Amino acid sequence: MRAANRFFSGGGIVGTMLVAGVAIAALLAPVVAPGDPLALIGRPLIEPFTDWRFPLGTDRLGRDVLAELLHGARATLIVGGAAMLATLIVGIVIGTLAGFIGGTVDEALMRLADAFQSVPTFILALAFVSIAGPSLTSVVIAVSLGAWTAPARVLRAEILSLRRREFVDAYRVLGMAPLHIAFREVLPNALPPVITLAAVIVANAILVEAALSFLGLGNPNSVTWGAMIAEGRAVFRSAPFLSAIPGVAIVVTVLGVNLLGDAANDAINARQAQV
Amino acid sequence: MTAPLLTVENLSVVFRQGPKQVRAVDGVSFTLRPGGRLAIVGESGSGKTSVALALAGLLPRRGVERGGSIRWPSLGNSVCAGRDVGVVFQDPMSSLNPVLTVGEQVAEVAVTHLGLSWDEASLRAGELLERVGLPQPHDMADAYPHQLSGGQRQRVALAMALAAGPKLLIADEPTTALDTLTQAQIVKLLDRLARDTRLALILITHDLVLARGMVETGMVMNSGRVVETEPIDALLSSPRHAYTRVLLEATLDPDAPPARKAKKLPGPPLLRLSGLRKGFGRGVRRVTAVDGVDLTVMKGETLGVVGGSGSGKTTLARLIVRLLEPEAGEIEFTGLDLLAHRGAALRQTRARLQMVFQDPLSALNPLATVRRLLSDPLRIHGHVAPVDREAAVIGLLHRVGLSPDLADRYPHELSGGQRQRVNIARALASRPELLVLDEPVSSLDVSIRAQILKLLDDIQRDLGLSYLFISHDISVIRAVADRVAVMDNGRIVELGTADAIFTRPSHPLTRALIDAAPRLHRKAL
Numbered sequence: 088m089r090a091a092n093r094f095f096s097g098g099g100i101v102g103t104m105l106v107a108g109v110a111i112a113a114l115l116a117p118v119v120a121p122g123d124p125l126a127l128i129g130r131p132l133i134e135p136f137t138d139w140r141f142p143l144g145t146d147r148l149g150r151d152v153l154a155e156l157l158h159g160a161r162a163t164l165i166v167g168g169a170a171m172l173a174t175l176i177v178g179i180v181i182g183t184l185a186g187f188i189g190g191t192v193d194e195a196l197m198r199l200a201d202a203f204q205s206v207p208t209f210i211l212a213l214a215f216v217s218i219a220g221p222s223l224t225s226v227v228i229a230v231s232l233g234a235w236t237a238p239a240r241v242l243r244a245e246i247l248s249l250r251r252r253e254f255v256d257a258y259r260v261l262g263m264a265p266l267h268i269a270f271r272e273v274l275p276n277a278l279p280p281v282i283t284l285a286a287v288i289v290a291n292a293i294l295v296e297a298a299l300s301f302l303g304l305g306n307p308n309s310v311t312w313g314a315m316i317a318e319g320r321a322v323f324r325s326a327p328f329l330s331a332i333p334g335v336a337i338v339v340t341v342l343g344v345n346l347l348g349d350a351a352n353d354a355i356n357a358r359q360a361q362v
Numbered sequence: 363m364t365a366p367l368l369t370v371e372n373l374s375v376v377f378r379q380g381p382k383q384v385r386a387v388d389g390v391s392f393t394l395r396p397g398g399r400l401a402i403v404g405e406s407g408s409g410k411t412s413v414a415l416a417l418a419g420l421l422p423r424r425g426v427e428r429g430g431s432i433r434w435p436s437l438g439n440s441v442c443a444g445r446d447v448g449v450v451f452q453d454p455m456s457s458l459n460p461v462l463t464v465g466e467q468v469a470e471v472a473v474t475h476l477g478l479s480w481d482e483a484s485l486r487a488g489e490l491l492e493r494v495g496l497p498q499p500h501d502m503a504d505a506y507p508h509q510l511s512g513g514q515r516q517r518v519a520l521a522m523a524l525a526a527g528p529k530l531l532i533a534d535e536p537t538t539a540l541d542t543l544t545q546a547q548i549v550k551l552l553d554r555l556a557r558d559t560r561l562a563l564i565l566i567t568h569d570l571v572l573a574r575g576m577v578e579t580g581m582v583m584n585s586g587r588v589v590e591t592e593p594i595d596a597l598l599s600s601p602r603h604a605y606t607r608v609l610l611e612a613t614l615d616p617d618a619p620p621a622r623k624a625k626k627l628p629g630p631p632l633l634r635l636s637g638l639r640k641g642f643g644r645g646v647r648r649v650t651a652v653d654g655v656d657l658t659v660m661k662g663e664t665l666g667v668v669g670g671s672g673s674g675k676t677t678l679a680r681l682i683v684r685l686l687e688p689e690a691g692e693i694e695f696t697g698l699d700l701l702a703h704r705g706a707a708l709r710q711t712r713a714r715l716q717m718v719f720q721d722p723l724s725a726l727n728p729l730a731t732v733r734r735l736l737s738d739p740l741r742i743h744g745h746v747a748p749v750d751r752e753a754a755v756i757g758l759l760h761r762v763g764l765s766p767d768l769a770d771r772y773p774h775e776l777s778g779g780q781r782q783r784v785n786i787a788r789a790l791a792s793r794p795e796l797l798v799l800d801e802p803v804s805s806l807d808v809s810i811r812a813q814i815l816k817l818l819d820d821i822q823r824d825l826g827l828s829y830l831f832i833s834h835d836i837s838v839i840r841a842v843a844d845r846v847a848v849m850d851n852g853r854i855v856e857l858g859t860a861d862a863i864f865t866r867p868s869h870p871l872t873r874a875l876i877d878a879a880p881r882l883h884r885k886a887l
Contacts, residue, residue, distance in 0.1 A: 253724040254724060254726055254727045254728075256680075256685050256719065256725075257725045257726075258727075260684075260716060261712065261792065262708070262709035262710075262712040262713065263738065263742055272727050272729075272730070276727070276729055
């Protein structure tokens with residue numbers, strides 16, 4: 088089967104639709120809900136679907152839940168995307184160097200990875216944000232700190248096996264610089280399994296960000312879904328929708344990203360089977 | 363007249379992948395009597411392996427359509443692969459299980475197919491390992507596949523194939539992965555085993571010469587069809603079909619006079635190695651792969667280096683092109699001390715000293731087009747201005763006999779011969795003076811091999827290049843070399859002009875290599 092066909096089958100379509108939906112919500116946030124989503128603009132605790140001005144109701148302080156949800160989608164996607172980029176860059180550089188250079192460099196980098204992996208990811212993130220203070224950058228760094236080891240290890244293993252192929256020797260005999268061989272010629276051959284990891288990283292980043300925000304360690308200047316859940320917690324018995332709506336949004340996003348990742352994985356496998 | 367063992371009628375095998383379909387086998391018919399011996403001879407893509415897989419019932423279930431009939435009249439038509447048909451494949455390493463001892467693997471077959479207890483089966487395994495000629499078979503039974511040599515592994519694979527007492531043995535290129543000496547031993551062993559047990563044999567091979575002496579009948583295949591089926595001697599002495607003649611003409615005769623008369627070459631040597639040494643591992647496990655090698659290569663000559671696997675040929679090649687650092691010794695190239703070169707100076711020298719690798723596919727980056735592969739050396743060495751690079755790439759493709767249309771192809775879209783031509787073109791791109799050729803034709807079909815050898819010869823004549831040509835195949839060396847060095851255990855055991863080496867070999871290994879080479883005609887003794 089063609090790689091493209093493999094991608095757009097079942098889960099791939101659903102995943103694409105879910106992620107596209109969240110992305111459109113994030114893009115349309117300033118249009119549908121202009122102004123500051125944290126502004127107090129209505130009576131507090133309006134139930135959803137009862138007032139047409141606030142379709143999803145208002146929270147304890149009279150903020151529009153729909154506006155918060157749409158702007159929260161932005162924050163979520165930005166954190167997920169930025170954390171994925173940062174994680175992949177660090178993981179790819181460290182994995183490639185460890186696999187290609189080998190020896191002491193490999194040992195040192197892999198022991199470093201062991202050290203990071205021996206601390207639970209979330210504790211690491213929590214510790215970092217509580218020291219560095221909550222901000223978008225610190226949340227992204229906090230997520231990447233725990234996540235970079237996965238792509239680094241996968242990539243190192245791939246590079247180790249590719250390094251034995253004769254084409255690497257052929258490039259060396261041609262006089263090509265080792266770093267050029269490693270990053271321009273060998274690395275692209277090793278990327279497919281790492282690309283499928285990207286989805287897992289995004290999903291994980293969204294969850295960690297939500298958890299940090301829930302604990303009040305998210306970016307204080309933007310609305311986030313985790314903070315919305317925390318906010319609704321106080322009135323959970325009388326107004327459960329305040330926590331449930333952002334909770335469903337997180338589930339849908341993470342599900343969509345994971346489905347997309349699985350589909351990408353299948354498509355890449357199908358493509359490699361052809362080659 | 364007894365019933366035939368096997369009757370194949372109008373066999374066809376079609377592989378389907380999406381809208382594409384490949385007719386690998388097309389209307390193949392033959393019969394085999396009990397104890398009969400047949401060679402299916404063909405090049406890659408001829409469908410010979412698909413026939414073997416169909417006979418053994420090993421074709422994949424999905425995406426394959428089989429037509430025609432395969433019947434076993436004397437076996438009652440309930441045939442079981444492994445019990446009634448034993449199969450030996452080309453690569454003994456990948457057909458053995460790396461986590462079981464070889465004794466366990468042989469015994470397992472007897473347990474599965476003969477219903478023996480493990481104790482009985484272990485005894486039988488010991489006998490089988492002895493029959494396939496493993497030294498100290500009872501100690502060997504406890505060894506793991508990676509502890510054995512290639513030839514020993516192939517013997518174990520043979521013992522497994524024979525463990526259930528099959529009526530037919532299918533051997534698919536059983537000696538292709540082995541060096542000449544081991545190859546001759548395995549051929550002798552197959553012959554003896556088949557004779558002793560009245561075992562029928564189907565030998566799948568690309569090598570007509572190998573088939574001679576082992577089988578009665580030769581069946582030549584080309585693109586899925588049978589070209590001709592004849593008694594093997596008739597096939598070799600008076601081939602009727604043009605394709606068989608092409609195969610025969612491409613075969614190298616180890617008894618022909620050496621292709622080249624040694625020339626008197628003036629001047630200082632282009633490459634001079636002295637006391638070169640390199641080992642791997644430490645302590646008791648240390649292996650000295652290259653042990654004090656002295657050699658010279660003159661300008662314009664081809665120095666052939668021949669030896670069995672593990673003799674250190676490839677390590678020697680890698681030392682010369684500085685992929686490995688020697689522990690001791692000197693490499694002098696055009697009068698310069700090569701080992702003293704670092705950085706930019708080394709890069710400059712590298713342009714003049716290139717290598718062509720053994721596996722043409724593995725030596726090409728799978729994600730680079732031919733154009734990019736050939737532009738790399740031009741860019742690195744900067745001797746061609748960027749605007750002229752496209753023309754230079756086209757020129758290189760012409761030089762190695764490839765169409766410029768191939769410039770946008772990826773390596774997996776090329777045939778084996780085209781890939782090796784790209785490898786040669788890439789090595790030529792930096793305008794070298796010396797090419798180190800490490801088994802450049804050993805993975806190619808015979809007809810392609812002849813073309814590549816011709817190409818290398820033309821290039822040498824036109825450009826005045828020197829070659830250091832490494833091969834395990836003495837017939838190839840005879841066809842290309844001016845002078846020959848015979849290597850064993852990391853040392854040069856004999857060195858001389860091709861004429862002297864082939865007419866008056868003095869070292870026992872040289873004589874053994876020459877004697878073991880497969881021959882088209884029986885050697886006059």
